[in-house]
Every structure is written in structure tokens, then in C-alpha cells.
Amino acid sequence: MNIIKLAIIFISFFIGLSQDLFSQVVNVGSGSYTTVFPGTDVAGRNGFPSGTPLTTGEAATKPVPTNDWWSHKVKNNHSPNLFNYPFTMKTVNQGLVLTYIPWGPIDDISPVTVGVSGLNAPAAKVSDFSDWTVTMDWTNANHNFQTTTGIGMPFVYFEKGTNDVAEINVTQGDVTISSEMLIIQNLRNGADFAVYAPVGSTWNKNGNTYTSTLNGKNYWSLAFIPLTASNVTTVANEYKKYAYVFPTNTISTYSYDETTSIVTTNFNVETEIKEGTNTNMLIGLLPHQWANLSPSSPVPNQASYQTVRGELKTMAGNTFTVQNTFYGILPTLPYIDFYSPSFSPAALQSKLKLLENDGLNTWTDSYNEGQEMNRLIQTARIAELTGDLVALDKLKKTVQDRLEDWLSVNSGEIAFLFYYNKNWSAMLGYPAGHGQDNNINDHHFHWGYFIHAASFVEQFNPGWAQKWGGMINLLVRDAATMDRNDSLFPYMRNFSPYAGHCWANGFASFPQGNDQESTSESMQFNSSLIHWGSVIGNDSIRDLGIYLYTTEQSAIEEYWLDMNERNFQPSQQYSLVSRVWGNSYDNGTFWTGDIAASYGIQLYPIHGGSLYLGQNTQYVDKLWDEIERNTGILSNEPNVNLWHDLMWQYLAFIDPAKAIGLYDSYPNRGLKFGVSDAQTYHWLHAMNVLGNVDATITSDNPLAAVFNKDGKRIYVAQNYGANPINVTFSDGYVLPVPARKLVTSLDVDLTGELTSSFERAYPNGSVDLTVTVSSATNVDKVEFYEGETKIGESLQAPYVIKASNLSVGRHNFVARIYNDGNFGVTNIVTVVVGDQLPFTGTPIVIPGVFYAADYDIYEGGNGNGIAYQDVSINNQGSYRPDEYVDAITITGEGNTVGWISTGEWMEYTVDVATEGLYSIQLRYACGNSAGGGPFNIESDGLVIKSGITVTNSGGWSNWTTKTVNDVPLKSGKQIIRLQFANGELNIGKFTFVYKSALPYDQPNSNAGDNQIVVLPQSITMLDGSLSTNGGSGTLSYQWKQIFGSSVLNISDDQSAVPTVTGLVEGVYLMQLEVNNGTYSDIDEVYIISSTTNNVAPVVAILSPSNNASYYVGETVKILALASDLNDSIQRVDFFANGSFLGSDTSSPFSAEWTSELGDYELTAIAYDHNNGSSVSNIVRISVVDAPPCRGTSWDGDFDYVFSDDKNNPTLTFIPSKSGVGTPTCILYYGKNPSSLPGYGVTVNVPFKLTESEGDLIHFYYTYSFPGVVEKNNSANKDKYIIGSCRTKTSTDNTADIRLKYYPNPVTNVLNIELPEGKNQITIYNLTGALLHLQETTQNLFTYDMLHLSSGLYFVSVINNDRKEVVKIIKQ
DSSP states (O other): OOOOOOOOOOTTTTTTBOSOTTSSEEEETTEEEESSOOOOOTTSOOOOOOSOOOBOGGGGGSOOOOSSTTTHHHHSSSOSOEEOSSOEEEEETTEEEEEOOSSSSOOSOOSEEEEETTOOOSOEEEEEEOSSEEEEEEEETTEEEEEEEETTOSEEEEEEOTTOOEEEEEOSSEEEEETTEEEEESOGGGOEEEEEOOTTOOOEEETTEEEEOGGGOOEEEEEEEOTTOSOHHHHHHHGGGGTTEEEEEEEEEEEEETTTTEEEEEEEEEEEEOSSSOOOOEEEEOHHHHTTBOTTSOOOOSOEEEETTEEEEEEESSEEEEEEEOOOOOSSOOSOGGGSTTOOHHHHHHHHHHHHTOOOOSSOOHHHHHHHHHHHHHHHHHHHHTTOHHHHHHHHHHHHHHHHHHTSOOTTOOSSEEEEETTTTEEEEESOOTTTTTSOOOHHHHHHHHHHHHHHHHHHSTTHHHHHHHHHHHHHHHHHBOOTTOSSSOBTSSEETTTTEEOOOTTOOBTTBOEEOOHHHHHHHHHHHHHHHHHHTOHHHHHHHHHHHHHHHHHIIIIISOTTSSSSOTTOOSSOOSEEETTEEESOOSSOOOHHHHHHTTTOSOSTTOGGGGSOHHHHHHHHHHHHHHSSTTTTOOOTTOOHHHHHHHHTTTOHHHHHHHHHHOTTOOOOTTOOHHHHHHHHHHHHHHOEEOTTOOBSSSSEEEEEETTEEEEEEEOOSSSOEEEEBTTSOEEEEOTTOEEETTOOSOOEEEEESOSEEOTTEEEEEEEEEOSSSOOOEEEEEETTEEEEEESSSSEEEEEEEEOSEEEEEEEEEEETTEEEEOOOEEEEESOEEOTTSSOEEESEEEETTOOOEETTBOOBTTTEEOSSSSOSSSSSTTSSSOEEEETTTEEEEOSOOTTOEEEEEEEESSOEEEEEEEEEEEOOTTOEEEEEEEETTEEEEEEEEEOOOSEEEEEEEEEEEEEEEOSEEEEEEEEESOOOOEEEEEEEEEEEOOSSOOOBOOOOOOEEEETTOOEEEOOOTTOBOSSSSOOEEEEEEEEOSSOOEESOTTSSSOEEEOOOSEEEEEEEEEEOSSOEEEEEEEEEEESSSOOOOEEEEEESOTTEEEETTOEEEEEEEEEOSSSOEEEEEEEETTEEEEEEOSSSEEEEEEOOSEEEEEEEEEEETTSOEEEOOOEEEEEEOOOOSEEEOTTSSEEEEEOOOSSSOEEEEEESSTTTTSSOEEEEEESOTTSOOEEEOOTTSOEEOOOOTTOEEEEEEEEEETTTEEEEOGGGOEEEETTOOOOOOTTOTTOOOOOEEEOSSBSSEEEEEOOSSOEEEEEEETTOOEEEEEEEOOSEEEEEOTTSOSEEEEEEEEETTEEEEEEEEEO
16 A cells, blocks of 8 residues: 655754664754663663564554554454444454444454455454554465455455455354345344445355455455445445445645634545446545535535444545634733732732742652643743742743753663654653553653643743754654654654544553543643744644644544534433543543543643633533532532642633632642642633633634633733734734733733842831832832732832831732723732741750751741742641641651652751761651652751662651761751752651761851940941851951841941941841851841830741631630840730730740630730830631531431541431331441442441541441332432531530431422521522521421522521521532
């Protein structure tokens, strides 16, 4: 079979490629890959496909195609899973088995086997292939048999050796010989086949076997007669004209019209006419094709076949044309969040800072690495848009360094490299994940993340691609080369041009054929090509991405989402499927059957390349309603398979305000791996401004999109280039886009930079805030904000205000620059007020011991980014739960830290008695076969010990000791930091032992004593003359102001004793660094400028944390730190809403209070011995009723009661009447709702659960019921967080009413059984809006909720002094 080659120039793909492709290392620009397998790692990872391809003839001369519908055949002797629509086929030694299985795997019945007499080939090899056909070859002894089949072809075509006899074995159905035809009726599932030998041939019957010499010819064919045929013989004769038109090649070609944004795809079949005059084949079009035909294309007008992919419509012809419209993508959504009413720039800034220092794990794989890079990239893009260039640069460097590690090979390396396997024509990345190596799975998923990362690096580091782009182009080619002459890779490896979508499995290794699960990650690959091609100026790659994107979108909407409701079977209960197989589809995933995962896997990841998901808002509405019904998204269910961020981002396509409300209601959720909280927050608020994706308008630039907000269009475009451009939209709107910018039609030319005089301030101190305007537009005024609160304005340049009386905590400032009512927003500046302090209040003494989880505290509250850096916003342990560090107390090991991630660090204030070399005995546990670390130890910001690693200790609970020798420590107070380049270890106790003197001279800085300067004096002297070198030599001095009420003038900042001037009232902190040419030391000194000789103390509440919640009756312990620069603390008084709670005279200062229902503001007042005092920061807490321990089943059949034990509570089944639960009562419970084990229980008898505090369990019962035999509530499972309820006593005036309410979830009428007396019923929605208020003395209250939209509602019932609030889910 001769394949016509598509003439496409693939610019720059071979630039820099070594001529010797099969030497050990092939250099590609600054990168490289290896052609020799590097070996496995300590975990036995890294591999490649076994054996060699089963190819012959023309196929053996070309790169091996994988990831196609027939790719099982290239790896295995025989294949039982060939599905081409409408046929289902398998190969055996005797030839090709043809059958019809409308759904699922092919069974063991072989109704029709086509071959040649005497054939017994141990393998069928691939002898040729084209875009949607494959030719298979059976050869043994003197026999040869070939068959060609293709997607959508109702015919299968056969050829044989010259001396062979065609043979057909029929084990099922009725056979009629009609001249050269065999008509076989009533086969599997009602199928009918017709076999066509050359005219003049005869068929001989011997039992179930039919043979023919084919009248001296070597070809014949077989047709699948449509199931709808009223007369099989008539249709078989009509089909005869197509029987002798054989396909020799199939080619699809595409083009992208940048002006119209239309992608045109031509499908063409080259044929050989075996006999007769007809030149047309009978070909079938799939739904994504016939629904999008070009106006000039031939249309299908022949019979149809119902297939697992929907209706296959046939036409007589050899060519047709499809058109799809591309509506654009973006790198991210524009930063217009500040127009969203509830948006907080400070909140976004804090989320960016959370990831600013994040790293990439060294123990990873090619898939997880990509997800992590994407998390950082999405965050970095937002940082750039908000003007946080520090965060951008840090994140870019992290991504770039790791990407370059992957793209280059070093001698002896077994991780972070690429290996080209010549046998299988594949680029494999190590360490691999999910069969990317052994089975060539998911290359488009994995490489899509890498190509996207490369686009990001090139965008912000122009010119990088000149060195590293060749390696990225190899990844493009590996997954989707557009060159049929590519010598290294098969054409469009992952993408099936005729099926219209990608296949993920390299060798179609499942009985149901090939599959693809995460279409959203396939679309990310497509979008990554658009970005990469655009950013490097390669239109060929860009247009390839656009072709793949638009085509696969059309297939996804048909086969995964069934947007037009014409392809799913009636039994399909959901509006999408998570896996499409060759001959089925389902809602499972490869790790769970939870429907929540089925929804999520079609959305992840959501970013600027995901706009296709929001184009059909009617479908989004439909699917979101379904997500609400089938998952716990409204009740903030902590389900690992329910990816809340993805769901909210998807909801934002239709209702961003509701999405924001859900986001705000669940701040402590667990984040899915690869998700950025900053990106979620930005996405929701940006969509709240943009409105809906407008899929009616296109543009002449692929990096552009249109949105519609309340009827007004908003235009957005990205320019990667170095020169400004104009983007023209199809409605005539023209958007100017400056070089390297993302802009919108809402933008105004009002830009500027906000700076602060200092990054820190003393409690109740101040900083100067300055805005430098950079735009040419006239400025009316500049308003300054802390968070969302305006703190001042400036009407003329220089635009400066003083932010005064700053309380302990983090203060996030931003400014708005106004002109004629419009405004632009500056970057955000954070000022930290308050100190980092030792956990116990006094520094850790060394030599000595400390525990990893006893890291420093920040007196302003949560210490993330100040005393430690933790990249997750939840403490996965139970020790110090108000902090983010994942810590737990372990008996015998103390306060330990686990779940350590790359980029995390912790700091400890220590006081070293004697400088010298120390050894550290470190207690750790490691369950990773490759060990853990490395991590560094720093002192005052300088690395003193690097590259510390640990070995596998035999498990995460097996603790052992690691000795670290020769750790140099200077004497005195200093900050020790543990900085983790990688995790994979748990750490516990650190024991420091002095070993010997330092082998060098260590200087010691002494900045002198704290000073009080009484106004009006505004000048003083600093004195560092007591600093020492520790030996001979000369010290150099460097003074620096850390904070203060004004910027001081230092007469000579390199003098030991300089003069400072410009003091105004306030507290100043000065730092002195001394250096002996090799080593250095720092010290600090306070200068207090005051009207008196006394300085008021400072006090800060450390716990509880702000916005903490307690149950009524719980003990609230208030802990505060207080200090005084020139005196000592006499006492600290504590208050709740102004009421005195108690006093403490010793540090750490604390008070305890038994909580009562309500909201409270906690404060503390510190007093010194000179009658000075100050008030702390306000900490707000709420005290609420604990959830009831008693509940009612959705239908009222029974109650259930938990004990209030924190761990291992009991659960009791309480029947509503006699006979319920007797004799049968089975409890099913566990943490995985899709797999709950059962336990026999007895009604009214507590059953003890084995679960720990904080665990979410799901449960239901199967139980006897009078007149019904048995019932169960598995469709309406209940759930409970272990340890969360509290049993109320009869004397407790806040005791629960113990309402019975049903059904829940409810569709229309809600029933609530009320206690005796007068009851007040209040119903309100998730936003707090009042829906119903009523008083009644009836014992049964009913409320029709049919008119309400689906979602979560609250019902409050007050009876005398008792109150209960219950959650109701409306379906």
C-alpha cells in the first residue's frame, strides 16, 4: 500500500539535532536525550515496552504507531478487541473473526471467521496503516492472508496469496449462496453479513466451511448489512457495487483560516478499483463529522448504523469536508478581579505568597511533575498580572530549573531525563508514571504539562526557546507529529484523525479496546501547542494545536458530554461519562467509582485553555444541577474525589457569584494535588466580572476570547510578541494589545507602583505609602486601601500617605488610581507588624534539645511565611492546629512534623552558649525507598550545612536516628532554619552536642543597648564598637534601618559609631552586620523616640486564631505574649466583648473561659511597672451549638444516635415503630462512600465504630420493615464527622429539640415533627436570605420547597429557650 505523504514544512523541528541519532546521548540545542536505557531507580521504576513491534512490509519501515484503535495488534500476536464501527473483530490463527457486539468486550463466540484454507498463523502482523485504516497480515508455511479495515467502514477487505483458497467458517446464522455472494443472516445480536467474491466466483460448502478460488483472483470483501434493512438480500445486492472498491490509503488534511477562525478538515480515501465501473466506496461518518460538515461537502444520504458512538451515517463517495470554529484561548483570565464586589486584593496576595517559595518534589514522576508545575505556573501568571514580580521570578526559576533538568541528560542519571526507544519509536520520560514508559500511555497528558511550562518560561524569558526549544519540539512530535515522513515518531500518535479525539492507552490493552479518561488534559495538550507555537512564532505548531483543539472539542461534546442528547444509551443515568472505550463508556475512573471523580476528571485542570467548557451555558446549567444532586458540593463534603475548586470554577461559567459564596464557605478544604488556591480565587472573581463565555464572536488571533456580562461584550487578548498588535474581532471590534501583555476592553491607562518605606513596623507604628504613577493619563486622585478599607487619599503628586497605628499582624495595602470615575489598581504591599518569637517564649538553649514541631511563633497570629513556610493551608496533624505545619505528637518521639513538601521551612530561635562545631542527633522516619531530603540548615539566613539526606527507615512509623556532624554554630541568639529541597521524611527531636572549636575566626556583632531619645531631641548615635572579630583582622560594618516612623539619615552606614538624624515619635529598629572578610554576624538595636522616658508595652493574642469557632460549653484558652523595651510586664488582663475574664502576671500570659453562645471580640491589655499600657489586636471568635448527636433518616423510618466520644463513638439504630430493623438490621459505614463494609447490629443497642476524630464517615442501613420485607437507604446515605457532636443535658438551656425531619434530600414537601408548645420556624438559604418565618403550635409542620432551586437550605426551630438548626438539601 503506497501512502501519499502530506507536504507540511515543520519549521525548526530539526534545528540543533545531532546527526548521530543513535549514539548514547543526542544533543539538541542546550538539551539532550539518551538512546540507551539509563536503568531503573531504587523503587524499580523506569521501563520500556517489552518485545518488538509485530509489523511487516511497509509498516516495518515506518515509526511504530501506538495509541490507536487497533494498537493492541502491534504488540500482541492476536487481538480480541478491534472495534471500528460498525464491526467488532478479533484475530485468531485461522484469520479474522467478525461479529457484532453492540456494547462491551467481544465474547468467545466466533460466528464468522475469514481466512484461507490451511492457515494457522501464530500471529497477525500489521503490514500497513494509514490515517484510519490498518492492514493485517497472516503468514505461515505457504499461506498468506491480508485484511484491511477502517473506522466507519461497513466493508472489510481481504486479499490472499496466489495459490491460497479463500475460506469462511460460519458457526452461527443462516447462509445463502447467491452466485459469487454469501449472505449470512441472523448472526450475533441480529447482524447480517454479505460476502462478495469476484464476479464469476463460486462458493463450495463443506459443513460450516465455505471456500472459493475466487475465479482466479485474490480479493474479496465482506459487508455489514444495516440492522434496519427490511430485506437483507435486496440490500446485499445494492451493496455489491461498493464491494470491489478497495481503500489503498486514507488521508485527512487540515487548514486554519486566521481571518475567519475556521478549521477545515478534508477526509479523502484513495482507492483501487478491483472490478466494475463504480469508483465510490461506502463510507460512514460519525456524529462529530456529519454534524459539522462544510457547506460544500457531500452529505451522507445512505443507510445508517447505530453504534456505541451514536449514529454512523453512510455516503457513497471517497471524500468529505468538516468545518469547526475556533473561539480562542488565553494563558489565564485577566486581572480585573477588583471590579468584583467581594474581591480582596489582600486575600489574593496572601494566597500568592503561600506558593511563592514552593518547590517541586524530587521524588515524583512525569505526570505528577506536570501537575505541580502547572500549579506554580497558574499562580505565577497571576503574580505577574498583579505586579508581584518577586513571586513571578521565584516561581519561574523553580519551573525553569526543573524543566531544564528534564530536558538534559547527565552521565549516570536515572531521573529527570528523556530516553528515546528506537524499537517503539517513542520518547520516554523518567521517572515515568501511569504506564507512560512500559505501555506508552498518556504521552499527550504528560507532555502537555511540559510544553505548557516551556511556553510559560519563554513568555517571561524571551530567547530561552533558542536553546531549549528543540527538546520541547521533540515532545510535540512524540505525541502529535504533523509530518508523515518523521523518521522518529508516528504521525499523530495520540490523536485519531477520524475518531476526532485522542486515545490514551499505548497498546489498547483492555478488552473493551482503547480508552481515554481525562479529555480536559487532552485539551490541555492541544492548548499547550497553541501557546508554544504562538510564543516561539511557529505557526505550524500553533495551527496543529488549533486543529486538535477544535476537532477534539467537537468529539468531546458528542461522546463524553452528549450535549445534543443523541449518543448516550437510555440507560446512561448521568449527563457525561468519564471514560470512553472502544466499545463502551462508563462513569468510573481508574482509581474510584465515585461519581464526583467522574465529573472532576472531565474538568481538570481549568485554566485559560479551558474556555471550551463554558461555551454551552445550557449544558453547564444542566450538568451543574446534576453535580448538586449527586455530590456533596453544596454541603462542603470533605471527599477526596470531590474537587471543590474545579467544581466552583466550572460553576463560575454560569453563576460566579454563587461559586464565590461556596468558595468563601469552605476555606479549610483540602486542595486537590496540582490545584492553586490563588488561581481558584482569581478565576472566580475574574469570571464574576467577565460574565459568560461568548461563543458567537471570533477573532483573527488565537489568543483572544470574548465574554458577555449582562449584554455587554468584554474583549480579551494576549500578545506574546515584542511589538504591539491590533486584534480584530468578528463583530468589528478592534482591541490594541501592547507587547507581551494580556489586556481587556475594560482596561484603562491608569497604572502605578505602590511602595512602602519599610516591610516591617513596630506595634502601633507607621509606614509611608507612596504611589509612583507610570501611565500618561491625567490622575484625579489616588486612594489608599488596607484590604477593602480606605485609609486615605492623595490628590496630587507625590502621592503619599502615612499608614499609622498599625496593630500586630499583616497589613496588606493597595491603591486605586482614578481618572474620570475609572480606576486602575496598583500592586499590593504587605507590612508585617510584630515579632517572630520562640515557641516557649525563651530561646532554645544549645547545646540542648528541641522538637521539630516546636518552631517559632509569630505574635501577629498564623506564622506562615514568617516563622515557617508550609505550602498547604491545612494542618494535616493535630499539634498546633492553628498553624499550617503538619505536626503531630507521637508517644516516645515528641512533637513531630510530617507531610513535608519541597520548598517548606521552619525556624527556631536559639541561644548558643559556645561557638563551635556541633553534631546533631536527628530522629526521623522515612517510608520512601529512595530515602528523604535533602534539606539544609541555616543560621541567620546563611547555609551552615547543606544536602542532608536520610535513608529508608522501614516505614513512616519506624523512627531511627541520623547523625549530622560538623555543623558550625556561632554563639549567642540566632535563627536556625530547616530548609527542605525535598520532603519524603518525618522529623522529630534534634539533639545538639558540642564537639570542638570552630576552625575559623567567627566575628560577633554588638549593636549596643536599646536607646530612648526624648523629644524634641531628634538625633542620636549608634555604637557598634563592642563588636569583635574573634581573632586578628579588621572588621567592616554595615548599618541598615529595618523599620521606623520615618526614614533616618545615617551619617556613615559603614562606620562603627555613626550618627542618625530625623527622629520623630515612634520606635525604630536598626541592624548591624559585621564582616571579617569571610564570615559575618548580625545584631539589632531599638531606638525609641518619645515624649517621655517610658515606652508602652506591646501585647498580642496568639490563640485562639481569628475567626475560630467553638461549641457552647467548651473551654476557650486565651494565650497572649507581651513585652516591653525598657521595662517588664506587670500583668495582662483579658476581655470578651469588653467583659473582664481574668488576669495573669507571668509569661506566657493566659486566661480560660467557659464559652457561651454568641460572637465575641477577645482583647488583652498589658501593663508595665511605669503605668504604661497597650491594647492587643482583636481576635474574633464565634460560639455555636454543637451539631446534634441524633438524626433522622431521609424518610423518617428510623433515628440514629452517635455518642459524643471524640474517637471510636457508638452509633445506635432507633426504629420509628415496632418491626423496623427486626429481625434484620445491617449497618454499612466507612470513609469511601462507594465501598462500605456491612456489620450486623441490633436495634436500640449502641454499636461501636472504629474511627478517629475528624474522620468523615458515610453510612446507611438495610433493615426489616413491616409489609415490605426489607428496605435500605443506600441512595440517601448519611454522613458524620467523628467527634463533632455534643450530647445536651436536660438542664442545658441550649439543648437540642431533637427534630425529626424528612425526607432529606427533599424534592417538594418537607415534614418537620415539632415539640409541644409554640414553635418559631425560620427558613433561609445559603446566603442567609430569609425565605419563610412562621409561628405554630401544631406538632407537624410542612413546607413545600418545590418552587426553590436546588441547593442547601437551613431551617431554624425555636421552642421556648431551646433552638435547633438543621441543614436541608433541596433536589
